[in-house]
Amino acid sequence: MSVSKKELVDTIHNELQVTGTPISKAQVAAVLERFGAAAIRALEMGFDVPLPGLGKLKPTERAARTGRNPATGEPMSIPAKRLVKFAEAKALSEALNG
Structure with a gap:
């Protein structure tokens, strides 16, 4: 199961309202979009x-x-690739694993 963008925006908006930081849902969505681009x-x-x-x-x-072609078993060349890896913070690891 995953959290939708709308649910994430709603959650952030509600938490900011509770802490006394008035910001619209549109502004929250805009910040998330800009964060993604940055x-x-x-x-x-x-x-x-x-x-x-x-x-x-x-x-x-x-x-x-x-590598090997799974259909034919013949060797094939797999090109180099750039990836993104996630390194979890200690606090997240502890929250998930108690």
Whole structure:
């Protein structure tokens, strides 16, 4: 099960209202969109992206390698690829695992 963008915006909006920070749902959605765009730019440049209280997104590279075609069993070349890995924060790990 996953949380939808609307549910995330609603949750953040409600929590900010409780803490006395009036911000509209449209503003919350705009901040999330801008954060996503900024995170993509940072990852493209090779920088880690912190997710406060959760962990970090880290850009990594997977080297080119030889694999096997599952249908025919013949060797095939798999090109190098850039990936994003998530490194969880200690607080998140403890919250999930008690």
